[in-house]
Amino acid sequence: MKTLIKVVDHYLKVNEELGHLNPTVRYHSSPIRSSEIGAMQFRTVKEQDLREYCSKRLLSVSAATVDGELRLIRRALEHALGGTRARPARNPAQNVRIVADKRQPPTITRDQFECILAALAKKPAIRALVDLAVETKMRRGELLALLWEDVDLDGGKAHLRGTATFAPRTVRLSEKAVAILRGLDAPYYRVSHISIAKLRWAFEAACRSAGLEGVRFNELRYFADRVSRSDEAEKS
Incomplete structure (x- = not known):
């Protein structure tokens, strides 16, 4: 068995x-x-x-x-x-749930983001992923799974395939995002050859240099949202 x-x-x-x-x-x-x-x-x-x-x-x-x-x-x-919709098999994991930590995770400020980028100056491939995460609001897993065949640089968009966790979607690419992608030295079928472990280690080290502990890579998406709202508020 x-x-x-x-x-x-x-x-x-x-x-x-x-x-x-x-x-x-x-x-x-x-x-x-x-x-x-x-x-x-x-x-x-x-x-x-x-x-x-x-x-x-x-x-x-x-x-x-x-x-x-x-x-x-x-x-x-x-x-x-297996099982059927009428008679699904009993899954022992079905009712097991993780109680998330209710503490608010630390957030990134603009100055701290600049410190993170500076700390990654000698790691251009990692820095590019950090910049792309902010420009596109893509998740870490989405960035690492992105294929060149799903990227339309001329059309300014990228298609994210459906995964076991996320539904498929299309992301608009800003001029800066397109420039970052064009500058990547990645002759592979994937946009990035960086492993998840290497990305996590480098990002956490850069965050520590900016005085941040416990910040996850996907916080960059929320940082991008805050920056966008702040810029819109200043314009109005």
């Missing part, structure tokens, strides 16, 4: 073949692979096993990270267990 990690790997393989796999989702499989629950026969996994796994993980990583791992397990089990 298949173990839970084999079920997860099969789910990832199927979604990769369909072109629906976000690199962030594969990242979530690593801790499952090295855990006791990953070695369990998937049909023997109980709700309590998943709750214990989540509790242990929360001691060392954020609630958002554990929630991503749990979502992956839930979807992999749904895929493996």
Whole structure:
């Protein structure tokens, strides 16, 4: 009988073949692979096993990270267990939920953003992704999964394919975003060859140089929103 990690790997393989796999989702499989629950026969996994796994993980990583791992397990089990719409198979992960940290995450100011860019001066590929995140309001996983064939530089738009987490959508590219993309040295089918781990490490280090702790990459989307609202208010 298949173990839970084999079920997860099969789910990832199927979604990769369909072109629906976000690199962030594969990242979530690593801790499952090295855990006791990953070695369990998937049909023997109980709700309590998943709750214990989540509790242990929360001691060392954020609630958002554990929630991503749990979502992956839930979807992999749904895929493996099958069932019908009338009689769905019972999924032990269905009722397990992560209670998110209610503390407000730190926000980025304009001055701090400039400090982050300065800290990344010797890492142009990382800096370009940070600039693109602000210009396009794309998520980290969307940026890392973006393919050149889905980018229309002349038309000023990029198509983001649907993933296991996000629905497909089209993003308008500003003149600055187009310039950044044209300047990328990425002769690959993906726009960026940077791994999620390398991006996270470099961004967190740059944030620390700006006096920020606990800031996640996707905060750049909200920073971009605040800047846009502020600029519009000044114009009016």
